[in-house]
Amino acid sequence: xxxxxxxxxxxxxxxxxxxxxxxxxxxxxxxxxxxxxxxxxxxxxxxxxxxxxxxxxxxxxxxxxxxxxxxxxxxxxxxxxxxxxxxxxxxxxxxxxxxxxxxxxxxxxxxxxx
Numbered sequence: 001x002x003x004x005x006x007x008x009x010x011x012x013x014x015x016x017x018x019x020x021x022x023x024x025x026x027x028x029x030x031x032x033x034x035x036x037x038x039x040x041x042x043x044x045x046x047x048x049x050x051x052x053x054x055x056x057x058x059x060x061x062x063x064x065x066x067x068x069x070x071x072x073x074x075x076x077x078x079x080x081x082x083x084x085x086x087x088x089x090x091x092x093x094x095x096x097x098x099x100x101x102x103x104x105x106x107x108x109x110x111x112x113x114x
Contacts, residue, residue: 001061008066012039016071028092029080032073033100039072040104044111 016035023031046064049055055063077100084093 001058004058004062005066005069008062008068009070010066012067012070012072015067016073020076024080027089029076029084029096032076032080033096033103036072036077036100037103037107039068041107041111043068043072044108045114046111048112048114 019035020031023034043064046055046060046068050057050060050064081093081097084090084096
């Protein structure tokens, strides 16, 4: 199972890198914001499938733990928040933090209950 997590993690990290490079060229870190929201939705969905026995352990390890774990990123979120604050964009940083947390929870719930 560790190999499935590793393969999923590699795919998730590479996907995050590609999407982030395309979308984070703006003032607001839209790429990470979108990635974390979508990743929360996907993990909620996969978790529901997993606990209702609609997907196997292996698929959950690959997609849920591996892919979603590496696709979403708390460290980049923290770094981008600090960067916004360093550039004196405190209101934007606050919006980024609050909206990321709220949307992450909402998207996870939607994925879980869909």
